[in-house]
Amino acid sequence: MKKRITLKEIANELNVSISTVSKSLKNSPEIGEDTRQKIIAFAKAHNYRPNNIALSLKNRKTKTIGVIIPEIVHYFFSNVINGIEKFANQSGYNVIIAVSNESFEKEVLNMETLANGHIDGFIVSIAKETLKKQDFHHIQETIDLGMPVVLFDRVFNDLKCDKVIVDDKGGAEAATTFLIEKGRKNILLLTTQDYISVGNLRTQGYLEALKKQHIIADNNLIIKVIDNKNSEQEMFDLEWQIENLLDQEIHFDGIFAVNEIYAASAMKVMRKRKLNIPKDIALICFTDGVISRYSFPSLTTVSQHAEEIGESSAELLINKLKDQYPVEENFTKIIKCSIIEREST
Amino acid sequence: MKKRITLKEIANELNVSISTVSKSLKNSPEIGEDTRQKIIAFAKAHNYRPNNIALSLKNRKTKTIGVIIPEIVHYFFSNVINGIEKFANQSGYNVIIAVSNESFEKEVLNMETLANGHIDGFIVSIAKETLKKQDFHHIQETIDLGMPVVLFDRVFNDLKCDKVIVDDKGGAEAATTFLIEKGRKNILLLTTQDYISVGNLRTQGYLEALKKQHIIADNNLIIKVIDNKNSEQEMFDLEWQIENLLDQEIHFDGIFAVNEIYAASAMKVMRKRKLNIPKDIALICFTDGVISRYSFPSLTTVSQHAEEIGESSAELLINKLKDQYPVEENFTKIIKCSIIEREST
DNA sequence: ATGAAAGCGCTAACAT
DNA sequence: ATGTTAGCGCTTTCAT
Numbered sequence: 001m002k003k004r005i006t007l008k009e010i011a012n013e014l015n016v017s018i019s020t021v022s023k024s025l026k027n028s029p030e031i032g033e034d035t036r037q038k039i040i041a042f043a044k045a046h047n048y049r050p051n052n053i054a055l056s057l058k059n060r061k062t063k064t065i066g067v068i069i070p071e072i073v074h075y076f077f078s079n080v081i082n083g084i085e086k087f088a089n090q091s092g093y094n095v096i097i098a099v100s101n102e103s104f105e106k107e108v109l110n111m112e113t114l115a116n117g118h119i120d121g122f123i124v125s126i127a128k129e130t131l132k133k134q135d136f137h138h139i140q141e142t143i144d145l146g147m148p149v150v151l152f153d154r155v156f157n158d159l160k161c162d163k164v165i166v167d168d169k170g171g172a173e174a175a176t177t178f179l180i181e182k183g184r185k186n187i188l189l190l191t192t193q194d195y196i197s198v199g200n201l202r203t204q205g206y207l208e209a210l211k212k213q214h215i216i217a218d219n220n221l222i223i224k225v226i227d228n229k230n231s232e233q234e235m236f237d238l239e240w241q242i243e244n245l246l247d248q249e250i251h252f253d254g255i256f257a258v259n260e261i262y263a264a265s266a267m268k269v270m271r272k273r274k275l276n277i278p279k280d281i282a283l284i285c286f287t288d289g290v291i292s293r294y295s296f297p298s299l300t301t302v303s304q305h306a307e308e309i310g311e312s313s314a315e316l317l318i319n320k321l322k323d324q325y326p327v328e329e330n331f332t333k334i335i336k337c338s339i340i341e342r343e344s345t
Numbered sequence: 346m347k348k349r350i351t352l353k354e355i356a357n358e359l360n361v362s363i364s365t366v367s368k369s370l371k372n373s374p375e376i377g378e379d380t381r382q383k384i385i386a387f388a389k390a391h392n393y394r395p396n397n398i399a400l401s402l403k404n405r406k407t408k409t410i411g412v413i414i415p416e417i418v419h420y421f422f423s424n425v426i427n428g429i430e431k432f433a434n435q436s437g438y439n440v441i442i443a444v445s446n447e448s449f450e451k452e453v454l455n456m457e458t459l460a461n462g463h464i465d466g467f468i469v470s471i472a473k474e475t476l477k478k479q480d481f482h483h484i485q486e487t488i489d490l491g492m493p494v495v496l497f498d499r500v501f502n503d504l505k506c507d508k509v510i511v512d513d514k515g516g517a518e519a520a521t522t523f524l525i526e527k528g529r530k531n532i533l534l535l536t537t538q539d540y541i542s543v544g545n546l547r548t549q550g551y552l553e554a555l556k557k558q559h560i561i562a563d564n565n566l567i568i569k570v571i572d573n574k575n576s577e578q579e580m581f582d583l584e585w586q587i588e589n590l591l592d593q594e595i596h597f598d599g600i601f602a603v604n605e606i607y608a609a610s611a612m613k614v615m616r617k618r619k620l621n622i623p624k625d626i627a628l629i630c631f632t633d634g635v636i637s638r639y640s641f642p643s644l645t646t647v648s649q650h651a652e653e654i655g656e657s658s659a660e661l662l663i664n665k666l667k668d669q670y671p672v673e674e675n676f677t678k679i680i681k682c683s684i685i686e687r688e689s690t
Numbered sequence: 691a692t693g694a695a696a697g698c699g700c701t702a703a704c705a706t
Numbered sequence: 707a708t709g710t711t712a713g714c715g716c717t718t719t720c721a722t
Contacts, residue, residue, distance in 0.1 A: 054715035
């Protein structure tokens, strides 16, 4: 167990001063050729590595970015992280991840612990609970402190910072239109409650598509799933509601689900009721994840290009960290969705 | 934009020394009641937060652990991270994540950048390429530096460090036996090539189960999928091989797949060939993920308790960081698998 | 060409 | 009860 060697130790060993060592290792022309070579050789032989913590303290830069996401076991979010990681790494940044678990309190705590020196800036997707409470003081304070923040996917418009958002409304409109063009007239919408911005936008897109196609929206055909910490229960509720619709003989021939899980629930009910997808019911959903690809029939999806969202977020943040852009100037980047057609439509 | 206040600034404002401020904020009894109160009040009013970087430099502790995983968009790994996060957080540690992307080079690079001050210890699952090369110098060097390392899932036995492993062999044996007890005699094994330790162990478990049940292993019924960066291609190859078996009329009535994806490929072929699961073919696989839960029929799986693996890894590491255990003493924790029965068997 | 010294923010042993 | 000082590892300005 050989501890890491420091500049001081090298200096002592070679009977030179610390600053001579420091300069030599930076190939400063100030230092004489032979001394420099000797020092560099010695440092290499002892596998010298600068201590990043000391550098951070000096430069007030950690070269680390903090990512706060609601969940990590989630196709969309883990892909976003992938994108962030990719871009950050090639720009020489590390990524530190904290999970809010959709809790307001944990989100606040996470931001506070990371803000005190650990990181240079944040990439955040806001927790459901925070969105419900509409309390964004922790984010505002971080911004006020002069620490750059990039919000992605789940954003709050009034916050003055960069944002990367999915064109949820456009994607939803495209998805709904897609079903209509396949000849479906009565489209069931499976969405979240309105306080979740992305769910809300997708609902709007759905309504917009209907309007443009001169179809009158039917409130019976809109299910706003009640959020539940227990996702089993949430799914159960949803399935029950869909079955209820079928029992009441409320007719529909297409389903647009705002996420894969809702789509999976719908499929389960269809199978139980011996309804064929896509013949009886065409199905499309948001999130081009594992479920869509491997289920049978495979699902037509609206891809949000999660990795690209991650990359763009990291890019915006790192640009600011490198003082490429003034702090006051904020961008909102909109990532377009695309439809990936599979067997369910 | 009000910058964060420092001890020095507080000291200047209140005309006391820095150490008086420091001691007051730590509620040291050395300081007089009124001065202390005054300082605490002032600090609170200005929202003082200690700079963690300075603390790290002083204490030579960052209270951060580094996690290096092959992939993040992966049910098993993201669950492990979840477990790590959970345990680390409640112990006051942050988690910094680096993805090797199954590349040896990137794994080495990641470890080197993080080792220089950023973190106190590592939790690592080794990349496929590293396992193939059998070059573990980067891990060995980290250990030699006195930095604790915990290996999980993909481990290399000769490294002297803590390890958390899945009872892959036992789980595979149980899975195979489970199929045999359901009356299946000819069980097709879909596994990885041998250099991937977990695949290898699962193959061994399969063989062990057959032996114990006095069934002679048939080499035709063992498909070792050739690793491919392009997973589409990898799946395609696998499907082709399964179809080939069917074409040759090599009979099997059960399938044991070492992961969900292989199982999904098998299902696809079965569906194409109009073979019913579970009637004609019973199917069981490793990884209790999203695919298994939401596919139809839902899959019987061997759960590896990923979150528990993460928690245990974090626990082992943090125990060492807290000097609870001597560095030389290494534990290997084996997490038992359990079978989750669903519709495919 | 080399070195001394200050300073990043904080702690703690050691004065006063 | 309060303050001074050294030091964590490094960079950088300013001597020499």
